[in-house]
Amino acid sequence: MKQLLTLKINGESHEVWTATHKTLLEVLREDLRLTGTKHGCELGECGTCSVLIDGDPILSCLILPVEVQGRDIQTIEGLAETGRSGANVKPHPLQTAFAEQGASQCGYCSPGMLMTAKALLDKNPNPDSQTIREALSGNLCRCTGYSKIIEAVEQAAEEMQKGAAYG
Amino acid sequence: MAEEMRGANDFQWIGKSWAQVDGLAKAKGETVYADDMFLPRMLYAKMLRSPHPHARIKSIDVSQALNRPGVVAALTGKDVPIPYGILPVSQDEEALCVEKVRMIGDPVAAVAALDEETAEAALEDIVVEYELLPSILSIEDGLKELEESELQDAQIHEYADSGNIHKQVALEFGDTEAGFAEADFSREELFYYEGNTHLPMEQHAAVAQHGADGRVTLWSSTQTPHYVHIALAKVLEMPTSQIRVIATPVGGGFGGKTDPFQHEIVVCKLAMMTGRPVKMTLTREEVFYAHRGRHPVLMWVKAGMKSDGSITALHFRNFLDGGAYGSYGVASTFYTGALQTVTYPIANYKFEAMRVFTNKAPCGPKRGHGTPQPRFALEVLLDKFAEDLGLDPAELRLRHLVPDNSLTVNHLTVTTNGLGECLRKVTEASEFKIRRIESNSGKGFGLGCGSYLSGAGLPIYWNKMPHSGVQIKIDRGGGVTVFCGSTDIGQGSNSVLAGIVAEELGIHLNNVIVVTADTDLTPVDLGSYSSRVTLMTGNAAIDAARPLREKILTAAAEVLKIPTEKLILRNGKVTTKNGAGEAVSFEDAVQWAEAKFGTLGSVGSYTPPRRGGKFKGAGVGPSPNYSYSACVAEVTCDPETGLYKVDKLWLAHDIGQAINEKLVIGQVEGSAYMGLSEAMMEEQVYRTGKSGSSGGIGPAGLHKIPSMLDYKSLTSLDMPEVETILVETHDPEGPYGAKEAGQGPLLPIMPAIANAIYNAVGVRIDEVPITPEKIFQGLQDLKKGKSGRIGPKTFPQIKFPEPIHVAPPE
Numbered sequence: 001m002k003q004l005l006t007l008k009i010n011g012e013s014h015e016v017w018t019a020t021h022k023t024l025l026e027v028l029r030e031d032l033r034l035t036g037t038k039h040g041c042e043l044g045e046c047g048t049c050s051v052l053i054d055g056d057p058i059l060s061c062l063i064l065p066v067e068v069q070g071r072d073i074q075t076i077e078g079l080a081e082t083g084r085s086g087a088n089v090k091p092h093p094l095q096t097a098f099a100e101q102g103a104s105q106c107g108y109c110s111p112g113m114l115m116t117a118k119a120l121l122d123k124n125p126n127p128d129s130q131t132i133r134e135a136l137s138g139n140l141c142r143c144t145g146y147s148k149i150i151e152a153v154e155q156a157a158e159e160m161q162k163g164a165a166y167g
Numbered sequence: 168m169a170e171e172m173r174g175a176n177d178f179q180w181i182g183k184s185w186a187q188v189d190g191l192a193k194a195k196g197e198t199v200y201a202d203d204m205f206l207p208r209m210l211y212a213k214m215l216r217s218p219h220p221h222a223r224i225k226s227i228d229v230s231q232a233l234n235r236p237g238v239v240a241a242l243t244g245k246d247v248p249i250p251y252g253i254l255p256v257s258q259d260e261e262a263l264c265v266e267k268v269r270m271i272g273d274p275v276a277a278v279a280a281l282d283e284e285t286a287e288a289a290l291e292d293i294v295v296e297y298e299l300l301p302s303i304l305s306i307e308d309g310l311k312e313l314e315e316s317e318l319q320d321a322q323i324h325e326y327a328d329s330g331n332i333h334k335q336v337a338l339e340f341g342d343t344e345a346g347f348a349e350a351d352f353s354r355e356e357l358f359y360y361e362g363n364t365h366l367p368m369e370q371h372a373a374v375a376q377h378g379a380d381g382r383v384t385l386w387s388s389t390q391t392p393h394y395v396h397i398a399l400a401k402v403l404e405m406p407t408s409q410i411r412v413i414a415t416p417v418g419g420g421f422g423g424k425t426d427p428f429q430h431e432i433v434v435c436k437l438a439m440m441t442g443r444p445v446k447m448t449l450t451r452e453e454v455f456y457a458h459r460g461r462h463p464v465l466m467w468v469k470a471g472m473k474s475d476g477s478i479t480a481l482h483f484r485n486f487l488d489g490g491a492y493g494s495y496g497v498a499s500t501f502y503t504g505a506l507q508t509v510t511y512p513i514a515n516y517k518f519e520a521m522r523v524f525t526n527k528a529p530c531g532p533k534r535g536h537g538t539p540q541p542r543f544a545l546e547v548l549l550d551k552f553a554e555d556l557g558l559d560p561a562e563l564r565l566r567h568l569v570p571d572n573s574l575t576v577n578h579l580t581v582t583t584n585g586l587g588e589c590l591r592k593v594t595e596a597s598e599f600k601i602r603r604i605e606s607n608s609g610k611g612f613g614l615g616c617g618s619y620l621s622g623a624g625l626p627i628y629w630n631k632m633p634h635s636g637v638q639i640k641i642d643r644g645g646g647v648t649v650f651c652g653s654t655d656i657g658q659g660s661n662s663v664l665a666g667i668v669a670e671e672l673g674i675h676l677n678n679v680i681v682v683t684a685d686t687d688l689t690p691v692d693l694g695s696y697s698s699r700v701t702l703m704t705g706n707a708a709i710d711a712a713r714p715l716r717e718k719i720l721t722a723a724a725e726v727l728k729i730p731t732e733k734l735i736l737r738n739g740k741v742t743t744k745n746g747a748g749e750a751v752s753f754e755d756a757v758q759w760a761e762a763k764f765g766t767l768g769s770v771g772s773y774t775p776p777r778r779g780g781k782f783k784g785a786g787v788g789p790s791p792n793y794s795y796s797a798c799v800a801e802v803t804c805d806p807e808t809g810l811y812k813v814d815k816l817w818l819a820h821d822i823g824q825a826i827n828e829k830l831v832i833g834q835v836e837g838s839a840y841m842g843l844s845e846a847m848m849e850e851q852v853y854r855t856g857k858s859g860s861s862g863g864i865g866p867a868g869l870h871k872i873p874s875m876l877d878y879k880s881l882t883s884l885d886m887p888e889v890e891t892i893l894v895e896t897h898d899p900e901g902p903y904g905a906k907e908a909g910q911g912p913l914l915p916i917m918p919a920i921a922n923a924i925y926n927a928v929g930v931r932i933d934e935v936p937i938t939p940e941k942i943f944q945g946l947q948d949l950k951k952g953k954s955g956r957i958g959p960k961t962f963p964q965i966k967f968p969e970p971i972h973v974a975p976p977e
Contacts, residue, residue: 036196
């Protein structure tokens with residue numbers, strides 16, 4: 001059975017005619033081609049497909065789009081600052097920090113990791129490393145051993161604090 | 168990063184830290200992995216897999232599936248019957264099984280449909296009739312001699328050395344009997360290392376297209392596009408010139424995407440049948456069955472030692488549980504024996520191994536390939552010897568190091584050895600010597616070491632051609648494009664390639680574009696396996712860049728009327744070495760060079776030096792150089808329950824020369840993580856089907872835990888601090904002196920944990936993984952006044968063939 005869904009993704013409204021049983025992950029990737037969101041298990045085990053719903057990290061493989069109509073969905077494609085023209089003009093401090101710290105090796109877990117980290121920093125702008133570890137503990141990474149990821153989140157938090165102070 | 172002021176001898180990029188050239192794209196979600204590809208009219212494919220561990224296929228009927236609306240094509244083994252395999256000696260795989268299935272999960276048919284859901288549903292329409300065969304599920308079963316009458320049903324592959332013994336090896340270097348006679352002490356020990364898998368975050372995926380020109384293009388998440396290219400040509404019966412393989416960015420490999428895979432062949436064949444692009448992405452469960460991970464290995468070791476700690480003789484014997492196919496298994500088997508002598512000097516050495524076929528997912532190369540298992544055994548053994556001798560474990564190792572520029576007893580050349588410095592630095596940083604002795608019950612310190620090759624000295628198929636090729640073109644604006652078959656799997660090989668070319672041409676990284684892993688565009692590089700890329704691609708990149716640098720400087724010298732030898736390329740400019748005169752931009756110099764020499768381009772190659780002995784099996788082990796690592800682990804273990812946590816790892820690695828320091832540290836930390844995760848919890852285990860046994864009830868040969876929830880791996884909360892220490896030995900074979908970093912640092916972790924647990928609570932766990940349950944059993948054993956050792960107690964008594972006797976080098 002198909003249904004017309006209206007989804008608000010990264011501040012833009014999308015109308016999608018799709019099967020009602022498809023997960024948000026599938027609709028994002030297959031119907032909307034927002035392939036920045038990855039999948040590692042499609043069973044809610046690895047955290048790779050994390051997106052933000054009203055600012056909270058949610059596993060998009062475990063949620064049906066019909067449940068999140070009218071809510072604010074944010075994916076990795078919407079993480080960078082968007083200029084008035086609609087172009088991404090500036091990476092989010094988390095993205096810059098991930099690149100600079102080597103927090104992405106293969107990069108496959110990065111989108112989910114970044115969205116989870118964003119949710120954390122939005123609520124707690126100055127977390128200690130244990131808090132970061134706790135927040136990211138549902139996102140698996142096989143490359144880095146996590147330490148560069150933790151350092152990148154710390155760096156981003158610092159940058160964002162500075163930005164808030166001076167900006 | 169901007170390095171404006173520096174002496175002429177300094178590097179602009181080498182040894183510094185710079186961000187991965189594709190790092191920001193990954194962080195922005197822009198990187199296109201194989202499953203992110205959507206082509207017009209694309210079909211989705213799925214494979215039907217065997218529910219039986221070992222069975223004859225009596226019939227397959229796909230007609231019902233073809234009748235389902237939305238299904239476009241179906242395929243069975245008869246459509247792609249040509250066997251293939253990564254090693255020329257084990258061409259034992261089929262894209263879809265033809266006559267029999269050899270494991271649960273072996274694919275027998277495939278369907279392409281308009282969408283993935285229809286393809287999956289159509290699998291249920293396929294009718295397969297099987298005749299069940301006896302299944303072989305353990306090393307012991309695999310070693311059983313088979314009567315002539317049993318062979319037809321119970322033998323997994325006819326080409327096995329005997330019965331289900333895929334490969335047997337027996338080599339003796341020097342005279343081990345004489346060596347044991349010289350020893351003051353000797354020990355005989357048994358060890359077991361459970362299998363585990365790579366668990367890459369990205370599930371394998373591939374997309375194929377058959378163009379109007381008749382050519383097939385495959386995009387795949389593979390570490391070895393060149394070998395996939397060769398396998399496709401064989402199975403599809405097409406010349407390689409009609410096939411293009413593009414390795415998409417690999418979302419985690421660790422050795423798990425190094426074989427040619429069934430789904431890669433199936434999508435190509437389906438694309439050819441339908442004239443439409445076809446994609447297949449494995450489910451996570453399927454990834455567990457694709458496997459090629461760490462072999463379970465049962466080991467017996469006898470070692471003789473003098474009272475000064477020198478090893479007079481080592482006899483190492485092991486059995487590898489290979490699973491259902493050859494994969495890299497023959498190489499894995501040799502690797503369980505090859506590097507013992509590179510780590511420490513061993514005067515006389517006997518190595519015997521057997522790899523058995525079993526009806527389980529095939530094992531192959533996982534990070535460390537065949538060496539973590541023996542390394543675990545030998546490092547724990549050395550810990551026991553140190554105790555016998557009343558020596559500090561680091562002191563025992565430091566007394567006997569393999570000298571630089573020496574030949575081991577099995578004819579491997581060691582150019583430089585940084586193990587001594589690694590040991591000194593890691594024990595100093597951790598205060599190992601004192602804290603190990605002073606630590607209270609429950610707190611423990613353990614040491615482990617290892618060595619690893621920077622690339623296999625021989626290619627997988629016999630040829631005399633280079634192992635890595637690099638091509639460079641320069642445009643008139645000074646943009647430099649570097650083409651190479653090497654494959655970035657997250658280790659940063661694209662960044663290394665760009666950094667080396669930027670260094671040689673004295674330009675900014677932003678002016679270097681890398682085009683890699685595309686068989687139409689890039690010269691052959693053998694792929695991302697055996698820790699070969701930095702050394703081999705790096706040397707090829709230098710070889711390609713230097714002639715271009717000479718051309719640019721020659722042209723500039725002519726225009727500037729300054730002798731070439733007085734000019735250098737640095738920071739995007741041509742300047743005089745002493746800084747006199749006005750600098751000229753790289754762009755201008757490039758245009759002068761093009762005017763003088765014509766279109767600018769060059770190629771470079773790297774072929775490793777021909778080394779190693781002349782005996783059968785001498786091809787596995789030689790490498791241009793070897794990295795060394797040492798690790799100290801600090802643990803806290805509850806002496807009542809056996810629950811433990813790892814407080815810290817100190818890990819020193821002999822990198823030769825870091826090309827990009829930050830990326831090297833990333834590789835060391837990643838190795839520490841992966842090693843620790845398998846030391847503590849990872850197990851690729853199967854149901855045995857025997858009620859009441861460890862496997863419990865349920866179909867035999869079924870993976871017990873094929874999910875990321877049940878297959879445990881360390882999370883961000885479990886991972887301790889890792890203090891990385893880099894040691895630079897400036898090896899003459901490596902680019903700027905570099906060695907590998909991706910695999911070696913994993914090796915010391917598992918034994919360091921086992922030795923730390925012993926130091927903490929007095930329990931010897933001679934097995935991996937080292938679980939709290941096993942420690943608890945050991946503690947109970949200790950309380951009963953017994954040894955507290957947990958590990959294998961019996962070893963199959965199998966007669967090995969008479970070893971090939973090899974005299975030590977002169």
